[in-house]
Amino acid sequence: MPVFYGEIIESPMLLGTSLYPSPAIMAEAVRASACDIVTVSLRRESGSARAGQDFWGFIRDLGVRVLPNTAGCHSVREAVTTAKMAREVFGTPWIKLEVINDAETLAPDVFGLVEAARILSGEGFQVFPYCTEDLGVAERLVEAGCEVLMPWGAPIGSARGLNNVYGLRSLRAHFPDIPLVVDAGLGVPSHAAAAMELGYDAVLLNTAVAKAGDPVAMARAFAQAAEAGRLAFTAGAMEPRDMAAPSTPVLGKAFLE
Numbered sequence: 402m403p404v405f406y407g408e409i410i411e412s413p414m415l416l417g418t419s420l421y422p423s424p425a426i427m428a429e430a431v432r433a434s435a436c437d438i439v440t441v442s443l444r445r446e447s448g449s450a451r452a453g454q455d456f457w458g459f460i461r462d463l464g465v466r467v468l469p470n471t472a473g474c475h476s477v478r479e480a481v482t483t484a485k486m487a488r489e490v491f492g493t494p495w496i497k498l499e500v501i502n503d504a505e506t507l508a509p510d511v512f513g514l515v516e517a518a519r520i521l522s523g524e525g526f527q528v529f530p531y532c533t534e535d536l537g538v539a540e541r542l543v544e545a546g547c548e549v550l551m552p553w554g555a556p557i558g559s560a561r562g563l564n565n566v567y568g569l570r571s572l573r574a575h576f577p578d579i580p581l582v583v584d585a586g587l588g589v590p591s592h593a594a595a596a597m598e599l600g601y602d603a604v605l606l607n608t609a610v611a612k613a614g615d616p617v618a619m620a621r622a623f624a625q626a627a628e629a630g631r632l633a634f635t636a637g638a639m640e641p642r643d644m645a646a647p648s649t650p651v652l653g654k655a656f657l658e
């Protein structure tokens with residue numbers, strides 16, 4: 402089970418709360434996923450007072466932990482300020498830290514990310530950084546105080562799955578004791594299973610569920626896939642081979658050639 406900053410979390414799936422057809426469908430999808438943590442954008446909350454109230458009511462009734470995020474922040478200053486506001490609004494030291502490099506790829510600005518992570522950790526935040534799979538950047542984030550890393554699977558909203566399986570596997574091998582969450586770019590449940598089969602602790606997704614024809618059913622499908630991947634990893638998968646190996650014993654054959 403994932404442990405984030407000392408908190409034991411049962412579900413290997415974290416769900417985003419944006420882009421759903423309605424707050425009611427969002428709430429139903431969260432329930433169907435049985436996730437323990439949802440991520441919420443502070444900007445989403447403060448955008449429209451009335452819609453924000455309804456939305457927050459649904460979130461509160463779910464009884465899940467909130468991981469506020471700094472989605473859409475393009476500078477260290479903006480991300481740090483947003484994180485501080487989120488701490489006030491949501492009453493938690495947790496922050497999913499996004500410092501975005503450019504609007505086209507929504508790739509993390511890894512230099513800004515490390516700087517913002519250092520500032521926020523120094524101010525008592527428990528930072529969940531949305532990062533790349535780069536080992537050097539990951540080292541810097543850990544040095545900056547991050548006890549969880551959240552490398553992307555693919556660009557946010559792209560539904561491309563795990564773009565760099567080798568890089569994600571290397572990261573897992575390099576940090577056996579740091580909780581790792583694949584965050585962003587997942588499109589179908591098999592992507593979540595693949596991440597968990599690599600030994601990741603959890604997956605975080607939003608668009609693939611919110612934009613599905615039936616978000617509630619898709620949330621359930623992702624949750625089951627993440628569980629299956631987790632179970633497969635703990636069960637210990639066999640090594641792939643280049644050549645065939647009979648799965649039926651030759652003993653007992655009528656003719657032994």
Ligand SMILES: CC(=O)[C@@H](O)[C@H](O)COP(=O)(O)O
Pocket residue numbers: 417418419440470472497531556557558559560584585586587605606607608609
């Ligand atoms: C909700 C959120 O935090 C996103 O920025 C997150 O990274 C999920 O990405 P997808 O929407 O691609 O699942």
